[in-house]
Amino acid sequence: YDKDAYEGNEVAGVVTGLAWTSVGGDILFIEASLSPGKGKMTLTGNLGDVMKESAVIAMAYIRAHAQELEIDHRVFDQWDLHIHVPAGATPKDGPSAGITMLTALTSAFTQRQVKQHLAMTGEITLRGKVLPVGGIKEKILAAKRANIKEVILCKSNQKDILEIKADYIKDMTFHYVSNMMDVVKLALLPVKVKNALDISYREEGNKQKQD
Amino acid sequence: YDKDAYEGNEVAGVVTGLAWTSVGGDILFIEASLSPGKGKMTLTGNLGDVMKESAVIAMAYIRAHAQELEIDHRVFDQWDLHIHVPAGATPKDGPSAGITMLTALTSAFTQRQVKQHLAMTGEITLRGKVLPVGGIKEKILAAKRANIKEVILCKSNQKDILEIKADYIKDMTFHYVSNMMDVVKLALLPVKVKNALDISYREEGNKQKQD
Amino acid sequence: YDKDAYEGNEVAGVVTGLAWTSVGGDILFIEASLSPGKGKMTLTGNLGDVMKESAVIAMAYIRAHAQELEIDHRVFDQWDLHIHVPAGATPKDGPSAGITMLTALTSAFTQRQVKQHLAMTGEITLRGKVLPVGGIKEKILAAKRANIKEVILCKSNQKDILEIKADYIKDMTFHYVSNMMDVVKLALLPVKVKNALDISYREEGNKQKQD
Amino acid sequence: YDKDAYEGNEVAGVVTGLAWTSVGGDILFIEASLSPGKGKMTLTGNLGDVMKESAVIAMAYIRAHAQELEIDHRVFDQWDLHIHVPAGATPKDGPSAGITMLTALTSAFTQRQVKQHLAMTGEITLRGKVLPVGGIKEKILAAKRANIKEVILCKSNQKDILEIKADYIKDMTFHYVSNMMDVVKLALLPVKVKNALDISYREEGNKQKQD
Amino acid sequence: YDKDAYEGNEVAGVVTGLAWTSVGGDILFIEASLSPGKGKMTLTGNLGDVMKESAVIAMAYIRAHAQELEIDHRVFDQWDLHIHVPAGATPKDGPSAGITMLTALTSAFTQRQVKQHLAMTGEITLRGKVLPVGGIKEKILAAKRANIKEVILCKSNQKDILEIKADYIKDMTFHYVSNMMDVVKLALLPVKVKNALDISYREEGNKQKQD
């Protein structure tokens, strides 16, 4: 039972990524959650150093592009961010969850809903470029099996998709990007999730907000 | 004498879990205790990194769902939380104590009594899903031997129960869940323990509270 | 000269434990000492992680049961606690010094005198249970050789005592406990040591106290 | 696709360096980014200790020469600095990115545009000297392949350039330096990038600046 | 030239100890130095964990017995303490420098002069006991060679001295102690060193003290 299926988009901050391990491709979930706090970031899920760096880069990019993402930069100091990647028993590493992290964090801070049946894979950089990653064929087979309909990839990974038998993926849509802002535009809907958290800035700090 | 027996539910914060080791299944106790403080979390019991992460995820989930759990979120900064898992000489790891941690911490912060003769096993996630775990057969045999009457498991582990000889477990009740909130609803009684701590929020801070 | 003898009970915070090593049993001393401070805990004596955890659990238990132990909980933030276990050249580990730690710390914070010619061995938990430990026979032989007259043990270790030749231990008294509070009641006398420190709470903080 | 090409100079803080690995030379990008903060430095990109030290030295040099670089030294405490070196999966180490780090950080704090089609390699010191580095031939071949037109090098590395077939590099310009300030003068244009951040000092701190 | 000779007692805080290594005995110097600060302790000299613990225990004992040692306990928070043990290239460990550390720190905080031509070796405990150490014969030969006239040892080490040919040590004096306070009384003269630091408590803190 360790091959996962797509699980819906009701919760802000949860985005579907694609993983490639020695036993083949699989989907994975990046879970980002906010609680009243002071800007601390917590990472769980048995993550290696490179994968942890992806979260740090994603957060740095969001901080530097807060205005463009329509996030009041002052809220970063009023919430603690927790990022988890199930399952806990599986060690995970590598940069390929970068755009998934970016999307999950942006969704958490905007409470915007993630597009349905969407998955993604790609490395992020600090200057906003999306970099290509490996294992594309295995990841796409896993995505199809998990009921994913659309996939976001780096433009440089297009050639890997072209090597897959066209008939097999004829009912899937692929988006090729080279800019991180394009990922967010493709992945997040303009509407907020139901029961969205109120992340707007509070003059008196977060304490008062929840009386 | 290292096969433990069920020990009652008089104390808030103590919940029975199920463990699976190379020498078979056993029950274990998650002990959560609060003392006046500032929101620090301490973990003891020879725990590995993945098991420590379960505690961090449980706490993050409780913080994010404080209202639903009827906990004033402001008390998190007025108490220190200590989680211990006896026995100290045994190294422990893995994510399967997740729902047991969640229940123990919720009981500590609400002082609600834990249901009698209940044990549980299952991984937790940040978005509130319960994930399946391994070693179910051995864990259930240990639960029966330890006088456990009810067990909470992930829905995906139901197939593992069906593989156990029905006659052997005919006097046990199994609850299959996929949502973490359901674990709390099943495991915690509406009443508080006797001599419950007063965890309500104090305007002047915790110091004054105990004069 | 590394087999130690009992050394009296003049000093608060010093309690005799029982150790079991590859070269046989021995007694050991848990030394707990307070100095004006802010609640910091320092551990020395070449201690392994599990033994350090015993000190943390003992302190958590004392904090949570301060009222029952007749300690004003506010003094915990006005003193620094140092715990040392001689001798420095010997690495030490394991949970069996738990009740000895508990007794030493309680004696330090109450300045109550420890019962004469008493030793003890047993693991502690956060919920107040005493757990059994190994090496009982070797420990008891070492206790007798060191002039110990009374020993506190976990109830589950009674069977280990029954295996020792009765004649050999006929002049020793054994106390079997399952609750940590019972250890304190058995081990600490109601009187304070001579020249006891004044640990009562000071309004203005500890600084003024010692002008 | 892991041999990179030159990518333009639109963004302040991004500078092209030259790397030398077991599989030959390559260009790399040092990405430096500022966000409102308190002077914290974050380093990502799978960097070894010596490469991290380069960033620390570059920052120390910039702090000590702020006036000469026309940076108000008070802004260092009003911004957090993040330095990333893609790609995340590749471990990187050594001191040869020093002058590239220096240029990237200076560009970030001044928002001055980096000269077009420029790359560089050289170690930095605290007293302002540029030191020679290895792998020059491989680095230059990679630079040419990546469409680099000008290269900054340590004066002591001139002999390495003279060993390369002159015809091959006839359309490239080489700048030999021994002083770190000369690198900045050669590499950064007097103009700021489009949409430059406003890094000037704010009396009331950075918070107010972005209302 | 790595066999050291006695070097006088002009400086407060410098005390001669005895070491025992694979190449025989030697004397060593514990150097303790105070500078205006906030109570920080710094340890240098390539020290192992057990030797570092000796310094921590010595400091804890001095804090707890400040009155008896005629030190105003408030000065501990107004000075930083640095302890160094030359030579830097030699790794050092073990508890046997304990009483030497205790004497050096007490001399630093009282500025009392150390007795001439004195060396010492012995482990310390938190409750004030001096414990025996090994390598006595080699240490005493080294002390004699280094022009030491008096040696302080644990009472339990007396038997080791009796095994040394009496004629060889006939011009040396040995002091056997079991209590740490006796070490200080034997080792420190009532007079202060020339040009002693003024360690008395300052109302306004240490800053003003040195205007």
Added chain:
Amino acid sequence: YDKDAYEGNEVAGVVTGLAWTSVGGDILFIEASLSPGKGKMTLTGNLGDVMKESAVIAMAYIRAHAQELEIDHRVFDQWDLHIHVPAGATPKDGPSAGITMLTALTSAFTQRQVKQHLAMTGEITLRGKVLPVGGIKEKILAAKRANIKEVILCKSNQKDILEIKADYIKDMTFHYVSNMMDVVKLALLPVKVKNALDISYREEGNKQKQD
């Protein structure tokens, strides 16, 4: 090109030391630099623990002897100190750079010019003694090759100099010291460097100083 030559004395805080490695002797540069701050010390240059300890000891000595060195002790809390030892790719360790560190730090805090064509090698202690070091012959050959005219050494290293062919070193001057204050007196000129930093104490803190 990794055998360095003497580089002048224009910059305060830069002092020439002597190193001895498996490939022979060499000179090295200790670079100390101050920037407005709060007393933090940063060490770079691929330094081992013993070499880092030399910097800590040098700083402790300077703090304790500030008056004698004519440094206002209050400035230590108004500047951050960075010490770098090029080249970054070479791991360095050992105590022999001690007096070079001491001289570099004193020059940085006084802005006094270092004597021309001077190098040095020797271990430092906390009580002010200079200790002998190894590899003297190789270090002196390297010093001569690098155009060094004067060398400061420990008195105990004089015998190593006498073993070098006199004719070879006839145009070099050797200073033998046993006291650390003598190193500073020999190495630093009474005049400040050109464009010296103003390190004097500022009432309002360092912030105002650079408006």
